Ligand code: HEC
């Protein structure tokens with residue numbers, strides 16, 4: 001391992017924010033100085049994932065193990081990859097791979113996260129949901145302060161079910177078009193979804209229903225994001241905008257089902273889940289109807305009698321949990337150790353001008369280019385200096401982007417700053433080109449044009465740039 005010559009400035013564990021430049025000499029973050037300024041002073045390198053960076057491009061760009069991971073972990077990683085790609089079944093093909101449903105959205109993790117990339121909304125109005133799901137709730141909170149599930153439907157619409165069980169219903173996304181123009185007069189069209197339901201099996205949705213369509217998020221570099229010390233996120237947060245930059249990021253404190261306590265949310269479009277383990281087990285249960293040691297009970301609402309009966313008979317034949325720890329733990333390990341693709345074209349002058357603009361117009365106010373991993377993590381991740389372009393905080397992004405559905409501490413208009421690493425490889429990986437939480441943006445520029453709220457002034461600067469400068473900024477984003 002390369003990280004041996006650590007310089008520890010403070011004995012306090014909380015202050016052990018260590019910095020390494022390419023593993024050689026170690027510099028340390030000074031806990032008495034502003035963290036944001038210190039992180040912003042670190043130059044960007046093409047190795048966006050630090051030593052976990054991979055140089056793969058194309059459809060497999062998001063599938064490689066971090067090259068610095070211990071050799072002993074390779075087998076587990078590949079086994080975890082199988083678990084991510086495998087189609088779970090309801091019938092007895094092999095008891096180990098059974099347990100799908102009774103209610104579910106998709107039969108495999110990869111069906112939503114194609115190539116480990118992001119998902120997309122339905123191709124046309126009325127087409128089935130593929131790699132997007134609809135979260136549901138009513139006003140109020142659940143026992144942990146999270147969204148209050150909808151009676152008879154729960155907190156997510158499951159649009160498929162095994163034979164003998166009724167799917168909950170189907171969602172239809174319709175689009176409203178909104179015209180706008182750049183400062184130089186060039187017109188553009190944005191689109192915004194509304195969600196409707198058909199074939200509802202358990203009666204109408206309540207009047208006060210809140211919905212949030214969410215596309216699958218890319219799953220690269222998640223171990224690094226999980227390894228950012230909590231105190232760094234608090235140091236970056238500025239809930240009352242004390243520094244007066246118009247940006248007031250907040251930590252979303254959410255329920256951590258693994259450690260059974262409230263914790264710093266990091267994953268999901270609203271940072272409503274604290275750990276990769278919790279997110280993966282939640283996906284297994286909510287999206288595929290597969291129980292794990294963490295979430296042992298299938299999601300059947302009391303009125304869903306056919307679901308309950310099927311879950312009981314499946315538990316009797318398949319056993320519980322349906323994904324045994326020997327299979328689930330490598331899946332989590334896989335999610336933790338996927339390498340981050342290297343930046344391409346870093347020497348291209350347009351990319352370099354775009355990087356200057358990205359800083360100059362204040363995108364870094366939320367898309368923090370650099371983060372540092374702590375020590376309480378896998379050896380390959382410890383102390384890494386990496387470039388995710390996120391502060392993992394939630395920000396008010398304005399009415400235009402609001403889903404009006406609070407999620408733990410995040411309000412209806414707050415979203416987690418989306419990491420931007422890998423964004424230039426989106427199309428190569430998923431053969432899709434949709435951005436933002438519900439996939440409404442059909443290009444990176446549309447995604448920027450949707451920024452409002454705390455990002456309104458930066459969005460306006462972007463909108464008023466000349467075409468050459470916009471192209472430079474997009475060249476930079478495309479290189480990530
Ligand atoms: C039905 C589609 C669907 C399936 C199937 C699915 N996911 Fe996801 N995944 C999503 C969506 C949507 C999100 C964003 C969730 C949110 O914002 O609440 C997500 C987010 C994630 C994240 C967090 C990424 C981030 O940056 O925040 C992880 C990890 C993840 N999924 C793992 C899995 C695993 C493991 C499986 C299989 C057990 C799986 N997913 C199956 C749709 C899906």
Ligand code: HEC
Pocket residue numbers: 247269358361362363364365366367395397401415416417418419420423434435436437438444447448451454455458459462477
């Ligand atoms: C106030 C904080 C903030 C600022 C400033 C900001 N962003 Fe964002 N950005 C976000 C958040 C939050 C999201 C996720 C929004 C969502 O999913 O609805 C996001 C999403 C994006 C996305 C889409 C990412 C994806 O995976 O879909 C791009 C591209 C982007 N921002 C670029 C920029 C650029 C370029 C700038 C500067 C002009 C900028 N942002 C300024 C907070 C910010």
